[in-house]
Amino acid sequence: MSWKRSERLVDMTHYLLNHPREIIPLSFFTERYQAAKSSISEDLAIVKEIFSRKGIGDLMTIPGAAGGVRFFVSVKEEDVKLFVKELLAMIGRPDRLLPGGYLYMADIVGNPKIMDKVGQLFAAKFGRADIDAVMTVATKGIPLAFATARYLSVPVVIVRRDSKITEGSTVSINYVSGSAKRIQTMVLSKKSLKEGSRVLIVDDFMKAGGTINGMISLLKEFQATYAGICVLAEVENVKERLVDQYLSVIKITKIDEKNKKIEVEEGNFFQFGE
């Protein structure tokens, strides 16, 4: 059964969106649509143009016999500016303040649209890097880690605070939490990460960076390395930052419990190099 161009474009768009970073040979499409290579190339040129125009992603063409296309998610700076502005308004709401100066974030972390957008930002920055897995720590980092991993086509590795029988044998480390200076434990199932993996670390929140530092120590136990660190929110004015290179979407500059004020601003996303 042969397909019309209009039909191919709909299916091709869906297919590419669902297979980010994978190398798709042109022959896959010529067979799928019973169409000539030249027609498929023209289709892909249209998809590429629109993906670029709307800030959906980059379609990279790989020439040669083993060639094909790869879709990398991207973002448009103006869209990100708008999204971050909305996020700042949401997070700055005084009713978010909890006793002790903590912020209620469950509604943000529980919103798939927001998680998806943030995951897209992280994947846009790190999509071209050599990454085998996304790592996070249970519980609140999980949605963001999955949103990111979906755009990178890699698995998620979830570190826990406690060992569970359903994890099998585990590797555990002790680390010092940066802000409270308490000794804590982190556990990762032995099976869950291959030796030598390149990992993107993702979390919802970073104060001094103790938890992220703990994940870095854990990676060493697996002879693994990190390709980058991404957090949704960082807290400024931390005396001793344990982590130096990271990407943040928003920055919490002040929490004034007494006057019920939260001050937030853009994170380092726009200053962050590729």
Next chain:
Amino acid sequence: MSWKRSERLVDMTHYLLNHPREIIPLSFFTERYQAAKSSISEDLAIVKEIFSRKGIGDLMTIPGAAGGVRFFVSVKEEDVKLFVKELLAMIGRPDRLLPGGYLYMADIVGNPKIMDKVGQLFAAKFGRADIDAVMTVATKGIPLAFATARYLSVPVVIVRRDSKITEGSTVSINYVSGSAKRIQTMVLSKKSLKEGSRVLIVDDFMKAGGTINGMISLLKEFQATYAGICVLAEVENVKERLVDQYLSVIKITKIDEKNKKIEVEEGNFFQFGE
């Protein structure tokens, strides 16, 4: 700037896939593409045909002045059969057996492609129902809950086993775990669920159903109700099942620790009514 049909189709496909279940007025598209209503209707007919042919989803047209389109995710039975078959082969591998007859599932739960597919199945069955949120319990249900919620355009509500300071005031209940007959606690932040919500309960694993029963009790505290129960894997041969109506993708029929054999088969997905 006016758009060609081929260009509109690429962007429209992306837009619809990212806005499941939302009512999108035709005027949104006529303005976005500077095109006549008749052209947009023709575009949508093409998208509808391909979405149906490839089992991507149903495009529902809402006639009248306030009309528009709604995209509901769907699945093709033959694709689901194939997917479940692959999943059964993965889960039936003897190296998954842990001491005590537990199964290692972290690789399945950590795979965004599998979680996405399962979420699509759940959303295909419950997409037309009146659902305000997806509920799950930390930790392993979270990826599946998000994958489902993304296809339903609703938030995720995460129940915890312990209360955290960052949750604010909480409601907690005690429940009896079905298999171990132990009393356990479940906690949900007061802010995280509106009174009267209709909730889809999602989890990775169900034995007797104690955890799910606990979530149902918790819903009552919020004057909320459940629209359905979806689990990735159910365990058969449970003496006393605490939950009667649920959807499962796979069924674990036997775990033979001594001979290192796991027997798995299709869940009730194909028998489950809409």
